[in-house]
Amino acid sequence: MVIIIKKRQNKLVMSIALLTLLALIIVSMMMGRYDLSLSEVSKYFIGQANSSSKLILELRFIRIIAVVLVGAGLSMAGATFQSVFSNGLASPNLLGVSTGSSVGAAIAILNGKSIYWIEISAFITGILTVFLTLLINKILRSNSNITLILSGIIMSGLMQSVLGSVKYIADPENQLQSIVYWELGSFMKVDSQALISVGPILIVGIIFLLLTRWRLNTLSLDTYTIKTIGINPTLNRNLMILFATLLTAASVCLCGVVGWIGLVVPHVSRSLVGEDNRYALPMTAITGAILLLIADTLARSISVNDIPLSIITGFIGVPIFIVILIRRRNVGI
Structure with a gap:
């Protein structure tokens, strides 16, 4: 009975994380040096966007897909090495x-x-x-x-x-x-050719x-x-x-070297769904995509020029890892 409840909880947590990722993708497409509205993003997906917003959203969408893949890939690589x-x-x-x-x-x-x-x-x-x-x-x-x-x-x-x-x-x-x-x-230089x-x-x-x-x-x-x-x-x-x-x-x-994603994200995921990799690894992929998407959106939004990702992920990853160390100080990493 306890196992069944735990499975349901894990599935619920992963579903919420996946919905969060989808919402962040929409928000990320809206944010940048040129902010766009939700209606303009919606028109892009149904093929009704005007030429100017379509070009911007096209570039952002390619970049976002790359960010999601790299975030999931790096975090899963880290979880695999740790296991x-x-x-x-x-x-x-x-x-x-x-x-x-x-x-x-x-x-x-x-x-x-x-x-x-x-x-x-x-x-x-x-x-x-x-x-x-x-x-x-x-x-x-x-x-x-x-x-x-x-x-x-x-x-x-x-x-x-x-x-x-x-x-x-x-x-x-x-x-x-x-x-x-x-x-x-x-991800500044990522284009469709690189992604393909x-x-x-x-x-x-x-x-x-x-x-x-x-x-x-x-x-x-x-x-x-x-x-x-x-x-x-x-x-x-x-x-x-x-x-x-x-x-x-x-x-x-x-995208070059991105620090902290492969180290921190697997620990965050295990704290949410447990040590079982049947749940921890998919959760790691989703969490890694979320964290890197947040970092990349900040990197291209808060300054005129793109801020290097490793700077952003360092500021995000270090405090998270300190919290993990404090919580697990009695059981070890």
Whole structure:
């Protein structure tokens, strides 16, 4: 009986969150340097908007779709890393994936490659960074969560040095600006072509993790128990890491590095629906989309120029994470 009530509560919470996301999408389309009315937004969706408002709403809608996909993808990647490594501090940033992906994107930019090559390069270096992080942890022969985090910090530091080297030799008139754009994180340059090329990868990654989310629950068990269920723990862990890295790399390709989303959102979602990933992971996707949509709307509305996303998410994420730490101080992260 208690389980049934809990399921109903979780479904209700997720339904409210989904309605909130839909409402925020409408509000976000209305807000910007040029505020538009609800009727103008409504006319856009039924094909009756005038030429000026249609152009503005077209650009905003493309950007909003990108924000929702990246918010969902980054937060789900963070939740996946935390579940696979049984570490609440694991995130795309702390394990070095974001920095590694940025290095790949920067190298591709330095060589004048297209968005497709930037995406491939970011993915390869992201995977390589995770592999080296796990390799360092394995060489140290430690099962400690702290050692894993330290390994990620080591690789992040190394990739930051490589990124600094690439920036040093980059053309300051053109290439350096593009690289700095990736570092700060912004959806300002997202257009339909970028969304079409990267969006499907984000969608595939999100769908895969949603369909296999129950396996994240089993991966938290010991190896013997997992094998008795009939699941290959090594294969499944590698697949989860692969798709979480894919989501991170694709997000970096689209908007650069966005901090705190992959770390904070999974904790917020678990506080709302519990630890069961069958509910926590979909809730994480919705919550991540909501949080990043709020941040991006603020980034393009409160100033003449777009404020870098990592600044906004930092101001939002830090107090939230402090509250989480206070609430969980007796049970640990």
